[in-house]
Amino acid sequence: MHNGRIFTLVGGIFGLIGLVLLCVGITLAASTASFLSSAERTDGTVVALTERTTTTRNSDGNARSSTAWYPTVEFTVNGRRYSFQGSSGTNPPSFEKGESVPVSYDPDDPSDARISSFWTAFLAPMIVGGLGVVFTPIGAVLFVKGRRITRLRAWLRDQGQQVWAEIEHIGRDFAVRVNNRHPYVVHATWQDEGTGRTYTATSDYFRHDPGPDLHGRTHVRVLYDPADPDRNLVDLDARHP
Template structure:
């Protein structure tokens, strides 16, 4: 597929738009990484147990049938833990997978906020770092392509 953009101004705007779009994704990724870093540094740790797996197709989150190839259900671990100064709590982790990353009865480390133990996550890569990594990676790639095109175009003219 080949298309032609007429005029230098249009090319500059397209290049600028590409860099800005990539920059926006990069900023979102960095904000998400900052939220994860803030959560981890201020979190208390406890041992937890995966009590069950909640299988969901995630239709409620806006995922359409066309956007996921196989539309198979995802397994979300339901974890039970006891905070240092509190009663036993149960939460469903926000990261699901298929095949399941955890099995019922598996011991996991739980991170939670001392002032609000209901805000808890499994101490794992997917739960804490996957989303910031995806957004930052997409942002760097798109902004890098836009910057490379701008640099090559500038050198040519």
């Protein structure tokens, strides 16, 4: 059984980020709706498409580039020409140069304007809010899982049944990444004398190889739930009597 603090910490971070994104998305949507409700409307023309390329790095450290095109729109109010660049870029471009688009502008300050189509006006709030909708439940699930694991570990330490399990394997868990590295784990097995069934317990994650710290030990203490031996805890600190 792995340490619940990791799930609790990651869940708390994801949940907090999700709530912040939700709040930002709702605020952006409310601000946009308020602007559109009081804005004047006219037609504008897309006069340019500006290409922007951003570079990010994934969990493996590899660079990844993405490109989006942002429209520049011109429109006229009372004989005066104004222009603005759309706040949202897309790939492929959502507009073509020379295309006519609806424009909403502040009648007291026509330089404050935006494309007034629903998808263009609310794209940013929807993206930010959508990320919040995704992050918040993920964070909640991880946080709850972490708390359950923490309570179970405490119960196992207090009431779990003890067995000395044979160390079967010490090595990296290549199915998991922690801080962009595969952590080390200890696998230990024991056989239930009543059922004859063999169970395997997995230790917490380790950043470094725990093998040298075991000093040649062949067995480790495992605390398990007699009603469900798959609920277990590897205690590497205990010494075999």
